[in-house]
Amino acid sequence: MMNEYLTAAFWQGAETHVARAPGEVDDGLSAWMDHTHGRQGWCLFQTSGTEGRRKWVALTKAALQASACAVNAHFAVTRADRWLLALPSWHVGGFGILARAFAAGVPVDAVSGKWDARLFAAKVAETGATLTSLVPTQVFDLVAAGLAAPKSLRVVLVGGGALSDEIRQAALDLGWPVRTTYGMTETASQVASEPSEGGEMEVLPIWQPVTDAEGVLTIRGAALAKGYAIREGSGWHWEAIDPAKGLSTRDRVSLRREGGKCFLSFTGREAGIIKILGELVALGPVQSRLDALRLEMHLAEGDAVICDLPDERAGARLVLAVSGMPHEAADKLCEALNRDLRPFEQVRAVLSMSQIPRGDLGKVRQHELRRCLIEAGA
DSSP: OOOGGGGGHHOOOOOOEEEEOTTTOOOOOHHHHHHOOOOOOOEEEOOSSSOOOOOOEEEHHHHHHHHHHHHHHTTOOTOOOEEEOOSSSSSSSHHHHHOOOOOOOOOOOEOOOOOOOHHHHHHHHTTTOOOOEEEHHHHHHHHHTTTOOOOOOOEEESSSSOOOHHHHHHHTTEEEEEEEEEGGGGGEEEEEEOHHHHHHOOTTTTTEEEEEEOOOEEEEETTTOOOEEETTTTTTEEEEOTTTEEEEEEEEEEEETTTEEEEEEEEEEGGGEEEETTTTEHHHHHHHHHHHHHHHOOOSSEEEEEEEETTTTTEEEEEEEESSSHHHHHHHHHHHHHSSSSSGOOOOEEESOOOOOBBSSSSSHHHHHHHHHHTTTO
């Protein structure tokens, strides 16, 4: 199936493509889009569902190609390059690689089967891949396994979540040329990325970003989605994105402009900030510290996630949810983390689960995790 996305017939065609995981059935979305909005070469991607209701993001093939060309230019992709796909093609992060490969006229290989860090590294070496894209959990696995990067790689794009400074540096020390990126499904993947190791994330020239008084980002540009198709009972509902107003994100960033370029620093996500005893607590930095401690303490086995739960007195409390990790190790991890946290941030309990609910790209489904913990009496 991958080869069909590498042809001009696909990218120039007006047919609608609904990105679905293998085995998922057609529920009439493509027919509904064509009937209500005309045949415009739609590509639809379901949001990860980490927060709120599920919906499909409606991009056009032209938008995906605009993004692909901008990313290729940003990283000076030439005919000498070769992409390796290690993300699902039914997510925009994986599909974007196919768009970039077509736009640049370069080959792309794919890693098949369940993610395995050692098999991935071997595939890079086997194919001579120069470019790939990963999510933070995959980078963590490479570092935890102590795997050195094959010499052919020149760029590893990392998006889909926050990569802690400690894990990033550990990956660089092993030779993985990681480049932090920022983007979302609605922007056909990237808005900004590091052009070189250790540099600031530079906004791609196809985007016009602005922030409000609180630093919340609004984005406009050529690769922006047209809107959302939302399932309502047995039918569909359309929610448009006004291209003139742009997309108001839930992300807080700082923007710096210099020499005709715009640089972006991600500072937090509104949904990742809670109040404990009246104090603001950002969950992202706590999770990043937890991930770094797992490497330092050689506790890469299993899974560990910080979650906030409601608390009548404090408003909220933090707990450590673990899966596949021995109790003694989890307790030591919690103790080490608490030594780095302020008093009101302290993790109040370690809770074991059979599995931490994550999406296909490794993102934690926080709503589902919170619900499971509350139902278990946490």
